[in-house]
Amino acid sequence: MAWNEPGGGGRDPWGGGPKGGGSGGPPDLDEVFRKLRDQINGLFGGKRASSDGDGPSPRGPGSVGIGLLAAAAFIIWGLSGIYIVDQGWRGVELTFGKHADTTEPGPHWHWPWPIGNVERVNVEQRRIAEVGYETMQGQSRPVPHEALMITRDENIVDVRIAAQYQVQDPFLYLFNFRMPEETLKQVTESAIREIIGKRELHFVLTEGRTEVARETQRLLQEVMDTYETGLAVVQVAVQDIQPPEEVQPAFEDAIRAREDEQRKINRAQAYANELIPRAQGQAARILEEAQGYREQVVARAEGDASRFDALVAEYRNAPDLMRQRLYLETMEEILGKSSKLMLDSEASQSLMYLPLDKIMGGRTTTGMGQQQPLANIDVADERDAVTPTLRARDALRDRGTR
Incomplete structure (x- = not known):
């Protein structure tokens, strides 16, 4: 049955249900908003609307509600002061615009805005300052008015x-100096011009x-420390000269x-x-x-002098004996280097065998000057080969010893 036909019960899709407010219709939105407004007014001590429709009725202030709301707002405001500093960063706390503390990485708390602030x-x-x-x-281009400099020899x-x-x-970086990075670049250019100007090309x-x-x-670091910019120069690299x-x-x-x-x-x-070490x-x-x-x-001269003394x-004790002894020793030394053998013809026998290999050291000299060994000769008695000169020498030695 349609809503506008007879017997439809006065149902209207834009109305609030049947006349008289039956319980089967949808809730009245005006009534819902009115109740919510009355509750909020009640918390803050406002006036409540009368149930009979004659107007709002006065009500006392809601101090408990105001206190709870203020406490919640203060807690939220206080919690907003919690902040975390990441690794490699520093936090600069300000209280009423004045530096209060510089914090390390980790969680911290400070007075929230508008009392405090954190940078x-x-x-x-x-960071890099390019001159x-x-x-x-990703591409570099020259800046001639910064790059061209003059040396001491005017090149x-x-x-x-x-x-x-x-x-x-x-703190110094943020608040002690205006535009510290731009200042550092200008000081870098000034410093390099001074250094180049004192050197030759x-x-x-x-x-x-x-x-x-x-x-x-x-x-550059000296100037930055003098200006108190809070910057530290890590490295200066010459890209090209x-x-x-x-x-x-x-x-x-x-x-x-x-x-x-x-x-x-x-x-x-x-x-x-x-060459020098070799020559040295x-x-x-x-x-x-x-x-x-x-x-x-x-040493040899000293030995000869001692022997001569x-x-x-x-x-001095026996001149004749020593004269003869010196003569024989000298002749022995001279003839000992000779390859000739001297014999006493009167004392020699008609036939005798001489051990030339033992007398001359086992070698003899040929006509060409080559040394060749002699054949071994059996000798019955080697004492017969001793020359009279050697016998006289031995006799003189024995007599001098006695």
Whole structure:
């Protein structure tokens, strides 16, 4: 049956149900909102609407509700002061705009806004200040007004340098100096210009790069500490030092000539390092040999002098005997080096066998000067081969001994 037909019970889809407010219809939204408003007004001491429709009725203030709401709001406000500092970062706490503390990584609490505030600073990130060039989207391009510098010998050089730095003091970095990073870049350019201006072009282009970077870092750190920027210079790296593009071919020729010169100097130095120790060794050996020869000659001379003194003493005691003895010893020494054999013809027999191999040391000299061994000869009595000269010598020795 349609809602507008007779007998439909007065049902209206836009109405609140049957006239008179039957229990089977949907709830009245106005009534629901009115009850909710009355409850909120009751918490805060507002006026409550009358149930008979004559108007709102007064009610006392809801102090308990206000207290609970204020406590909840204060707890939420206090919890908003909890913050966490990540690893590698530092937290700078401010209370009424004044520095209160610098916190380490971890959870912390501070007065929430508007009483306090926290600024977080990354102290492990390495930042780079580029002088003479700039990097954009992975590509670098030169900056001529920063790169061109003049040396002490009034030459122009193109310098590109990068200074790496970190935040050392977060509070000084944030509040003690305005634009510290831009200041560091300008100070870097000023420092490198001062260092380059005190060096000559040849030194800067060859072996002076390390010294230029080291001195620039030292000077830059001194200025940053003086300004109290809170930045620490980690490293200064020279990216490139070269003459201007217009004169590069001439400088390359000069550099090649200097390299050839240095190579020849190194080669000569290596040869000298090889030759000088050898000569020093030979000189030391010659000195040692001379010293040994000197000691040998001195010792031999001293021995001869001592022996001569002993012979003089014996000669004074028995001049004739010592004269004969010296003569025989001298002749023995002289004839002992000769290959000839002297015999006494009167005392010799008609036939005798001489052990020449034993008398002459087992070897004899041929006409060509070659040494050949003699054949062994059986001798009955070797004492018969002793010459009268040797017998006389032995007799004189025996007599002198007695």
